[in-house]
Amino acid sequence: MFQYFHELCHMGNRRLLFLLAALGVNYLLFQSILVPYGNGRAPWSSDSSAFNSIEDEGIQNYAKSSLVFDGVSKIGVDRNDFHDVGKNNSLELDNVGSMKSFMEILAKESKVNFSVKRFSETKRGVSTFSQLVKSTNVDSREYDRVGLDTSRITTSSANLTHLEDSQKIKLFVSDKSTAANVTVRKPKCNMPPKSRMLIQEMNHLLQRRRTSSRAMKPRWSSKLDMEILAARSEIEHAPIVTHDKELYAPLFRNHSMFKRSYELMERTLKVYIYKEGNKPIFHQPILKGLYASEGWFMMLMEENKQFVVKDPAKAHLFYMPFSSRMLEFSIYVRNSHNRTNLRRYLKDYTDTISAKYRYFNRTGGADHFLVACHDWAPYETRHHMEYCIKALCNSDVTQGFKIGRDVSLPETMVRSVRNPQRDIGGKPPQQRSILAFYAGNMHGYLRPILLKHWKDKDPDMKILGPMPHGVAHKMSYIQHMKSSKYCICPKGYEVNSPRVVEAIFYECVPVIISDNFVPPFFEVLNWDAFSLILAEKDIPNLKQILLSVPEEKYLKLQLGVRRVQKHFLWHTKPLKYDLFHMTLHSIWYNRVFQINVRK
Ligand SMILES: *[C@@H]1O[C@H](CO)[C@@H](O)[C@H](O)[C@H]1NC(C)=O
Ligand SMILES: *[C@@H]1O[C@H](CO)[C@@H](O)[C@H](O)[C@H]1NC(C)=O
Ligand SMILES: *[C@@H]1O[C@H](CO)[C@@H](O)[C@H](O)[C@H]1NC(C)=O
Ligand SMILES: *[C@@H]1O[C@H](CO)[C@@H](O)[C@H](O)[C@H]1NC(C)=O
Ligand SMILES: *[C@@H]1O[C@H](CO)[C@@H](O)[C@H](O)[C@H]1NC(C)=O
Ligand SMILES: *[C@@H]1O[C@H](CO)[C@@H](O)[C@H](O)[C@H]1NC(C)=O
Ligand SMILES: *[C@@H]1O[C@H](CO)[C@@H](O)[C@H](O)[C@H]1NC(C)=O
Numbered sequence: 001m002f003q004y005f006h007e008l009c010h011m012g013n014r015r016l017l018f019l020l021a022a023l024g025v026n027y028l029l030f031q032s033i034l035v036p037y038g039n040g041r042a043p044w045s046s047d048s049s050a051f052n053s054i055e056d057e058g059i060q061n062y063a064k065s066s067l068v069f070d071g072v073s074k075i076g077v078d079r080n081d082f083h084d085v086g087k088n089n090s091l092e093l094d095n096v097g098s099m100k101s102f103m104e105i106l107a108k109e110s111k112v113n114f115s116v117k118r119f120s121e122t123k124r125g126v127s128t129f130s131q132l133v134k135s136t137n138v139d140s141r142e143y144d145r146v147g148l149d150t151s152r153i154t155t156s157s158a159n160l161t162h163l164e165d166s167q168k169i170k171l172f173v174s175d176k177s178t179a180a181n182v183t184v185r186k187p188k189c190n191m192p193p194k195s196r197m198l199i200q201e202m203n204h205l206l207q208r209r210r211t212s213s214r215a216m217k218p219r220w221s222s223k224l225d226m227e228i229l230a231a232r233s234e235i236e237h238a239p240i241v242t243h244d245k246e247l248y249a250p251l252f253r254n255h256s257m258f259k260r261s262y263e264l265m266e267r268t269l270k271v272y273i274y275k276e277g278n279k280p281i282f283h284q285p286i287l288k289g290l291y292a293s294e295g296w297f298m299m300l301m302e303e304n305k306q307f308v309v310k311d312p313a314k315a316h317l318f319y320m321p322f323s324s325r326m327l328e329f330s331i332y333v334r335n336s337h338n339r340t341n342l343r344r345y346l347k348d349y350t351d352t353i354s355a356k357y358r359y360f361n362r363t364g365g366a367d368h369f370l371v372a373c374h375d376w377a378p379y380e381t382r383h384h385m386e387y388c389i390k391a392l393c394n395s396d397v398t399q400g401f402k403i404g405r406d407v408s409l410p411e412t413m414v415r416s417v418r419n420p421q422r423d424i425g426g427k428p429p430q431q432r433s434i435l436a437f438y439a440g441n442m443h444g445y446l447r448p449i450l451l452k453h454w455k456d457k458d459p460d461m462k463i464l465g466p467m468p469h470g471v472a473h474k475m476s477y478i479q480h481m482k483s484s485k486y487c488i489c490p491k492g493y494e495v496n497s498p499r500v501v502e503a504i505f506y507e508c509v510p511v512i513i514s515d516n517f518v519p520p521f522f523e524v525l526n527w528d529a530f531s532l533i534l535a536e537k538d539i540p541n542l543k544q545i546l547l548s549v550p551e552e553k554y555l556k557l558q559l560g561v562r563r564v565q566k567h568f569l570w571h572t573k574p575l576k577y578d579l580f581h582m583t584l585h586s587i588w589y590n591r592v593f594q595i596n597v598r599k
Contacts, residue, residue: 190444190493191445193516196516197515199519199527202403205403209403209593210404213595213596214402214594216363216364216387216596217598218598219598222362224314224315224316225595225597227268228268228592228595229597231261231264231268235260235261235264238256238259240256246576247577251525251567253523261524261589265584265589269588271301271317271318273302273318273321276356280323280330281322281323281331282321282322282323283321284323285302286325286326287299287414289413290411291324291374291393292413292570294323294393296414297371297391298323298371316367317389319368319370320349320368320370320385322370324372327374328374339376339380342376342379342380346384347384351384365387365388366389366594366596368389369587370388371583372393373393373394373411375393375493377394378399389594390406391406391409391583391587394495395409395518395519396494396495397518403518403522407586408519408522409583410500411497411501412501414570424505426481426507426508431483432483432484432485432508434460434462434480434484434485435460436462436486436543436546437484438462438463438489439462439467439477450488450490450513451463453540453542454539462484481505481508482507485508486511489511489513490514491514491515497514501520504561509531509532510531510561511546512527512533513538513539519533521583521586523586524586524589530563531561532546566578567582
């Protein structure tokens with residue numbers, strides 16, 4: 001159902017698009033934040049032609065966040081700032097002005113025609129639309145739906161109205177086409193994967209890839225390659241660090257190597273950022289919501305003075321600063337079920353930089369990198385960016401993620417741009433009264449299995465479905481995370497979930513259940529020190545597995561979570577070892593170990 005609606009919202013009707021975007025802002029007013037949310041976007045498989053529409057779940061999916069625009073360069077408004085006003089449906093929208101200007105910028109720069117219409121045209125529809133908009137592409141991924149019994153979507157002609165009757169909502173969304181019925185078919189990504197790779201195999205693969213480089217031999221040698229090679233040798237012979245005030249050694253696969261590599265990165269690494277590419281798809285960071293990781297990285301990289309060089313001849317690495325989120329938002333053709341043009345857009349870009357500069361062709365892209373958090377990013381970057389280092393939230397080994405080359409980028413849900421650390425922390429271990437907690441929507445095939453086994457089965461296992469909506473429930477969700485020993489992070493439509501970082505944020509030991517998911521910073525972190533990673537088939541034994549962890553081990557895990565927290569935080573001014581630096585470091589580290597040289 002989400003699918004269908006999502007499609008509707010993508011259709012060519014510019015006015016609708018804007019309206020929905022404006023409603024996204026409105027949505028901030030009313031819904032504060034949506035927790036729990038699900039993960040992943042609905043079901044396009046990488047083969048877009050094989051797209052099957054619509055899950056039968058009502059409009060159960062909410063956009064994971066709404067874009068709000070402060071006009072020019074950075075995007076992101078603090079949804080939480082609207083809390084207090086948020087309950088009054090008759091409020092006018094303050095943001096229309098800035099929204100309007102943003103839309104105009106968008107329209108100009110992306111050649112997309114956004115018609116700007118006054119928000120007030122929606123008349124009384126406000127709160128209903130605010131719910132509606134959650135399932136639009138205003139942010140293309142969706143929140144778990146919470147408690148609302150949404151009945152049906154139908155299309156009607158060129159109009160946008162809705163009716164609400166207490167709990168039931170009917171949506172009539174305009175389209176030029178005639179009324180279409182909603183077909184209910186099982187989307188591809190709602191099916192279990194054909195092959196599974198468990199964490200043990202991933203570890204073996206990483207070891208294997210470390211011993212032999214897979215990157216192309218460069219077309220000509222460069223003294224910068226030699227610098228990297230020298231760094232590699234130093235890392236491999238890292239002096240053993242015994243006392244370290246800054247880093248907690250158990251968190252790392254090899255603490256000494258990490259430390260040495262990080263120092264060498266600080267001392268050596270130079271990055272060139274391509275100037276090509278227009279806003280908003282390029283150079284336009286979005287700092288809020290579920291795709292915030294790519295936006296924060298982009299902003300901090302482009303502002304950076306330490307690593308960035310103006311002369312590409314001096315660079316070890318080349319950054320292609322696009323936003324996978326904006327790519328979808330700007331050029332995905334609504335209702336098309338077709339993402340070919342998104343990929344083509346990036347191919348054109350790659351062709352441009354490879355024709356204009358000699359660096360791309362030198363290595364086939366092996367010293368180029370991208371940072372992208374949208375679920376579609378693996379698809380969008382396939383083929384033309386195939387040999388680049390891809391930092392992806394959707395780090396799925398069955399979707400082309402290459403362990404040892406690509407970097408698993410943490411999916412961070414940023415609620416407050418001004419204060420991304422808001423609400424951080426949780427109860428001490430002794431006061432965590434709930435054994436295991438999960439709440440969220442039934443995205444994908446796995447969560448229904450989890451609920452089937454554990455919902456209302458055991459008082460220690462707070463395994464819930466969608467939580468009722470609203471501020472109180474947001475707090476309840478966070479409080480549950482702060483009061484639970486283990487937070488279950490099952491996959492949704494895609495392998496990645498914001499819950500992993502969220503658990504770390506609230507100092508709850510994450511229990512990741514997502515076969516084929518490569519956990520963040522896999523190449524350097526020892527996830528055994530601060531999480532449990534279970535196979536999907538372990539779900540029936542979940543409680544026994546959790547209870548079998550001795551108290552002493554649990555305390556170590558929880559300490560690990562508190563110590564690893566700082567590596568998962570964004571800062572407006574980056575700090576040593578924070579998320580910005582961890583991301584850049586993993587890109588550097590993988591380049592160091594993949595490099596192939598021509599002597
Ligand atoms: C909502 O705003 C309207 C107009 O500003 C006001 O008349 C009404 O009392 C407000 N309602 C609440 C619940 O605050
Ligand atoms: C944008 O929309 C306006 C009003 O609907 C129309 O006049 C104009 O031709 C459109 N521009 C493009 C590029 O489609
Ligand atoms: C939209 O539909 C409603 C109800 O069907 C109708 O009253 C209204 O005039 C329509 N508006 C437009 C712009 O077509
Ligand atoms: C949609 O399908 C259902 C069941 O097949 C049918 O009852 C309903 O009338 C259809 N609605 C439309 C608008 O075609
Ligand atoms: C870490 O790496 C260093 C350098 O390669 C090595 O000497 C040391 O034994 C490694 N430590 C562990 C715990 O593997
Ligand atoms: C998808 O769109 C591209 C152009 O953007 C077009 O060439 C292709 O035929 C479309 N594919 C399908 C299945 O419609
Ligand atoms: C790089 O390779 C592409 C494709 O082979 C080619 O079109 C392009 O001109 C090359 N770039 C340079 C700078 O030679």
